[in-house]
Amino acid sequence: MMQDTSRAAEADDRRHRDPLLRLCTGASAALHLLAILAAAWMPARDDPALPLQRAISVEMVSAPLPAAIPPPVAARQSPPALTTPETADMPERPDTVPAVPVQPSESTDRTVRPTRMLSARVLADPRSRKALAALRRLGTDERIIQLCDLEAMEQVHAWKAEFEPDLVVAYATSDPTLKDRTLRADGGAVRSRKRWYGISFTCDVSADLEKVKAFEFAMGEEIPESEWEVNALASDDGPSD
Numbered sequence: 001m002m003q004d005t006s007r008a009a010e011a012d013d014r015r016h017r018d019p020l021l022r023l024c025t026g027a028s029a030a031l032h033l034l035a036i037l038a039a040a041w042m043p044a045r046d047d048p049a050l051p052l053q054r055a056i057s058v059e060m061v062s063a064p065l066p067a068a069i070p071p072p073v074a075a076r077q078s079p080p081a082l083t084t085p086e087t088a089d090m091p092e093r094p095d096t097v098p099a100v101p102v103q104p105s106e107s108t109d110r111t112v113r114p115t116r117m118l119s120a121r122v123l124a125d126p127r128s129r130k131a132l133a134a135l136r137r138l139g140t141d142e143r144i145i146q147l148c149d150l151e152a153m154e155q156v157h158a159w160k161a162e163f164e165p166d167l168v169v170a171y172a173t174s175d176p177t178l179k180d181r182t183l184r185a186d187g188g189a190v191r192s193r194k195r196w197y198g199i200s201f202t203c204d205v206s207a208d209l210e211k212v213k214a215f216e217f218a219m220g221e222e223i224p225e226s227e228w229e230v231n232a233l234a235s236d237d238g239p240s241d
Contacts, residue, residue: 110218110219111216111217111218112155112216112217112218112219113216114155114158114215114216117151117212117214117215118151118155118158119147119150119151119154119212120210120212122150122154123135123150135147140209143209144178144181144183144203144205145176145178145183147205147209147211147212148170148183148185148201148205148212148215149167149168149170150168151203152165152188152190152199152201152203152215153165153166153168153190155215156190156192156217156219159219163190163192164192164193165191165192166191166192167190167234168188168189168190168199169188169190169191169231169232169233170183170188171185171187171188171232172187172188172196172231172232173187173231174186174187175187176188181204181205181206181207181209182202182203182204182205183201183202183203183205184201184202184203185199185200185201185203186200188200188201189223190219191233194235194236195222196222196228196233197219197220197221197222197223198219198220198221198222198223199217199218199219199220200217200218201216201217201218202214202215202216202217203215
């Protein structure tokens with residue numbers, strides 16, 4: 001119990017010391033705004049009238065197979081053995097035994113690299129008019145964070161339809177970094193159907209801050225409920241602290 005209290009206090013202190021984390025924490029209104037936006041879009045995600053929402057081209061990149069190992073240099077040949085009457089009719093023994101084929105190991109790279117970005121289309125929809133106006137009133141860094149969070153929610157659903165993300169926290173288990181409009185979150189979390197899952201992603205935003213140019217992510221395991229409070233993860237859209 002004391003350990004959980006200490007971890008929670010440490011996480012709270014980290015959020016107050018780090019300027020980027022203060023932006024994330026101070027963006028609670030925008031987080032709720034995007035959560036409402038996502039909730040409004042969830043029924044439309046499976047609407048046949050919006051085919052592009054489901055027809056997402058995703059490239060799974062596997063690690064390259066190791067290069068073939070060159071065969072060893074042949075050893076110096078011995079002088080040919082003398083043929084005797086006892087060995088003249090014996091079949092010749094092969095010099096080498098065929099090697100057992102080795103199955104290539106499975107790739108451990110679980111990164112998903114979509115070829116189509118989705119957040120701009122969501123924000124262009126008339127239902128997103130108020131959310132878009134609020135987003136444009138945010139500061140540069142905060143706006144990038146919220147735009148990338150929205151992209152993360154949409155891409156996770158496009159990747160696996162059983163996920164219905166309604167909230168993303170970029171700073172759940174480690175500090176995100178933001179450099180030249182590129183947000184990197186190695187310890188993020190995404191909420192779907194009132195459960196939290198680990199996620200890491202890299203998001204590159206355009207110079208005008210209107211759309212995401214590139215995005216890639218990797219889903220982690222489900223986060224146990226016992227760790228939600230320590231990592232400032234809310235079970236609903238109410239205050240998380």
